[in-house]
Amino acid sequence: MSTVKELLKDITAKLDQYIPRASREAQLFLMHHLGVDELWLLTNQDTIVENTDELYKMVERRSKNEPYEYITNKVSFYSEEFHIEEGALIPRPETELLIDEVIKHYPDLDADIRFVEVGVGSGIISIMLALHYKNAKFIAVDISEDALRVAKKNIERFNLSDRIELRLGSLLEPVYEHIDYLVSNPPYIQDGIELESNLDYEPQNALFGGKVGDEIIKKLLDEVLKRDIKFFSCEMGYDQKGKISEYLKQTEFKTLDFYKDYADFDRGFTLIL
Known part of the structure; x- marks a missing residue:
């Protein structure tokens, strides 16, 4: 048995040589394990904590650079909490900007329109858009x-099963309906680029986009033009603005x-036909 203060010190020491924010993650792990908030943690430093086996199992996993989000099965996005596990890419804060871009370019939140998302991952983009666009499918x-x-x-957690339909397939192959707005955070990293070791836990097909990196984005652009999709918002790599502009030069x-x-x-774009 140990006190909260002793546990925080011990977990920080165990993680310190492996991760940059060891003291903060020690707090997060203990809050998750105890089901308490930060205020409770700060005001109960002398409280005895029993049954710490599961806590230290999580710390051991983190010491091997497994992402915190996969260990706790929780991730925050756009001020909401989502379930996450291996097999789906962990949402990044910058992807919140993709939501903002859609709303900026299509401000009619009451519109009865059909969104299609390519590369749904954990579902965070479609879910957040569905929470904003109450009449959209x-x-x-x-x-x-x-x-x-x-x-x-x-989707089930947010009671959106009647408005968000999931389909298995590549790009827009399984979608035959008219599309009003296409949105995507596709793989856009160049094949062979060496990434941080914690990314080894994440699905590689959600990270790497081809020999150049922008191949999937260009395939989506081809579909947008071919199917006359009026709105397309997409995340991209920081070095791809020029390539995308050039690709659309004759369009x-x-x-x-x-x-x-x-x-x-540079992180993304919206194309309006």
């Missing part, structure tokens, strides 16, 4: 059955609006 596609399983859990469209992420890197 969604078709969410992924090539991974594991990702669709995670997305299904989140007629109304606007091509790029946006930056929190670190001021």
Whole structure:
């Protein structure tokens, strides 16, 4: 048995050589294990904690660089909490900007329209858009059955099964309906690029986009033009703005609006035909 204070000190020491924010993650693990908030943790430093076996199992997993989110099966996105597990990409804060971009370019939140998301992953994009667009319907596609399983859990958690339909398939192959708005956070990292070791736990087919990296984005652009999809918002790599602009050079469209992420890197675009 140990006190909260002693546990925080011990977990921090165990994680310190492996991760950069050891003291903060020690707090997060203990809050998760005890089911308490930060205020409770700070004001109960001398409280005795029993049954710490599961807590230390989580710490051991984290010491091997397994992502915190996969260990706790929780991830925060756009101020909401979602279920996450291996098989689905862990949502990044910059992807919240993709939601903002859609709302910016289609401000009619009461519109009765059909969104399609390619690469649904954990479902966070379609779910957040469905919470904003109360009358919209969604078709969410992924090539991974594991990702669709995670997305299904989140969709059910938010009671959105009647508005978000999941389909297994590549890109837009399983979607035959008219599409009003296409949205995607596709794989866009160049094959062979060495990534941080914690990314080894994440699905590689959700990270790498081909020999150049932008191949999937270009395939989606081809579909947008071929199927006359009026709105397309997409996340991209920081170095792909020029390539995408060049790819659309001979195309007629109304606007091509790029946006930056929190670190001021180019991060995505909205194409309006």
